[in-house]
Amino acid sequence: MKKREIIQAVIIFLIAAFLVNSLIPFFTGSAQALIVLSGSMTPLVLPGDMIVAKSISPDELTVGDVVVFRGTGEKADSLVTHRIVNIQEGKKRVFQTKGDANEEIDDFKVPASDVVGKLTFVIPFAGHLPEASKNKNLFFLTVILPAGLIILDELKRIIKYSSPARARKSEREQNKVARRTSYVFNGVRLSALIFISGFVFTGIFLQNLGGNGPVVLEKEYKVENSGILPSVYVFTPDNPAQKFAIEHWYGVIPPANSTQVIAPENTPAKLSTVPYILPVFWITELAEISPYLPTAFGILLYVSVFTLLLSPFWCRKSGIRSHKKKILVHWLLAQSKRALNLE
Known part of the structure; x- marks a missing residue:
């Protein structure tokens, strides 16, 4: 087995292992995918x-944990996603919750038995897909048409392999094409694309980086956004217990604007600000690890996506036959020049 094939096999194995590990909780019932309906x-x-x-x-x-629990009263048949703001200990734990966008704490308490699970990941906009599938035109373009093309292609293959002679001939042709075909990577173009896109996205993400890092919060702390894009800020106190003593410890700031954060005096914390082109949940989770990680992750993500979208620019399909033809043409031109004494 060639080195390239070994690398491909390892990559495929790692991707498969990641997918299996991610999907097992859904099959075992220990994880649920839910769509958010309210704000x-x-x-x-x-x-x-x-x-x-x-x-x-x-x-x-x-x-501070965000939990999904069964509603009460009018919302008894629905699930609610709110943050725990207080825990009452006793024979059974009882939680007080609050929506981050709500001014008041929920007027009910959540028994432990009503908790369905803890929020662990957010997939932005994915909840709109079921609604989009109800659109007949969109459903035709995204489901019916691709399915029809796949069926037609399979019928074509069935007809093509209907006789042993045709099957053997087709297999020989495919083997020839496979031997002649390869992919050529243009390293210069790829490097240039990564450099340019990295420069652009770094410029976008670094517009607010100056204020990132350790800070000491006073009673009122002003967070500014001098960029051209909305930005997300996250405060991570050195003492995690102080996070929820900070009023609005995270939020979104419009361009060329600022916000006041109220906190206990002399609260050491780390500030992370990043343009609002990543989901806020992702930013808050990454900021828990390092105030600079959301910026680094955002740059890496967008550079990778941009580079893959422009893959035809730096990766092309090439064949041995076409390469031989080029050599033959160059040789014929050289011979012609010599014959005409042009060299």
Whole structure:
């Protein structure tokens, strides 16, 4: 087995292992994919986002966790996604919750038995897909038409391989094409594309980087956005217990604007600001690790996507036969020049 084939096999194996590991909780029932319908948790989670809630023991939940639980009263038949703001200990734990976008704490308490799971991931806009599928034209273009093309292609293959002679002939032709075909990567173009896109996206993401890093919060702390895009800010106190003593510890700031954050005096924390082109949930989770990680992740993500979208610019299909033809043409031209004494 060639080195290239080994690398491809390893990559495929790693991707397959990741997918299996991600999907197992859904098959075992320990994780659920849910669609957000209300805006009570904006901007962390927006209406139309798809969230993943993973089952967890109520004893492991702490203040600040975002949980999915069964509603009460008029919302008894629905699930609610809110943040835990207080925990009452006793024979059974009881949680007080609040939506990040709501002014008041929920007027009910959530028993541990009603907790479905903890929010672990957000897929932006994925919840709009079921609604989009109800559009007949869109459904035709995205489902019916591709399915029809696949069926026609399969029928063509069935007819093509209907006789043994045709099958052998087709297989020989495919083997010849496979031997002649290869992919050529233009390293100069790829490097230039990565450099240019990296420069552009770095410029976009670094517009607010100056204020990132350790800060000491006073009673009122002003966070500014001097960029041309909305920005997301996240405060991560050195003492995690102080996070929810900070009023609006994360938020979105419009371009050329600012916001006041109220916090206990002399609260050491880390500030992370990044343009609002990543989901807020992702930014808050990454900022917990490092205030600079959302910026680095955003640059890497957008450069990778941009480079892949422009893959025809730096990767092309090439064949041995066409290469031989080029050599033959060059040789014939050289012989012609010599014959005409042009060299």
